[in-house]
Amino acid sequence: MDLYTRMIVGWAMEARMTKELVLSALRMAYFRRKPSAGLLHHSDRGSQYCSHAYQAQLADYGMIASMSRKGNCWDNAPMESFFNSLKNERVFHEDYLTREQAKRDLFDYLEVFYNRRRRHSALNYQSPAAHYAAWLTQQKLAA
Numbered sequence: 412m413d414l415y416t417r418m419i420v421g422w423a424m425e426a427r428m429t430k431e432l433v434l435s436a437l438r439m440a441y442f443r444r445k446p447s448a449g450l451l452h453h454s455d456r457g458s459q460y461c462s463h464a465y466q467a468q469l470a471d472y473g474m475i476a477s478m479s480r481k482g483n484c485w486d487n488a489p490m491e492s493f494f495n496s497l498k499n500e501r502v503f504h505e506d507y508l509t510r511e512q513a514k515r516d517l518f519d520y521l522e523v524f525y526n527r528r529r530r531h532s533a534l535n536y537q538s539p540a541a542h543y544a545a546w547l548t549q550q551k552l553a554a
Contacts (some may be wrong), residue, residue, distance in 0.1 A: 426510075433459040434468060441472050448473025456481065489533075496525075 425432050452474040456459040460478065469476050501520045507513035527540045534542040 428457065428459060430462045437465070437468055437472075439517045446472075446474075450474045451477050453477040453479075455479070457476055466474060497521075 450467070452469055454476070456478050459465060460476075466476060497517075497520070501517070505513075505516060507516065525539070528539055530536045530538055533543075537545070
């Protein structure tokens with residue numbers, strides 16, 4: 412398993428949702444994609460996302476924090492849809508014996524199947540990887 416794979420698997424399923432966990436995920440996402448300032452970052456109202464450290468990191472990256480009001484879940488519909496797919500397409504069909512086994516299986520589902528092969532209706536029936544590659548090509552042509 413390469414370093415990147417170990418890093419993803421290592422933090423993706425920690426026993427607790429901590430401020431450090433979400434900060435690590437934010438940093439990894441930022442350095443992987445390097446989005447322009449002004450990116451809208453939507454999260455729930457969990458204490459990890461409301462922490463001073465997390466909010467400061469968002470500000471350092473030029474991201475705009477977006478959190479729904481309590482009980483208002485509609486802004487989070489894409490993530491709710493994703494977790495529904497994850498549970499129904501994979502998790503509910505598996506019987507994991509260890510946390511490590513679950514980590515490896517979920518990494519395989521996300522990085523190998525969901526992002527590279529699974530077609531999404533919201534992406535004109537392309538995989539996320541194919542959609543992103545087409546978007547990058549379009550950006551290069553426009554520049």
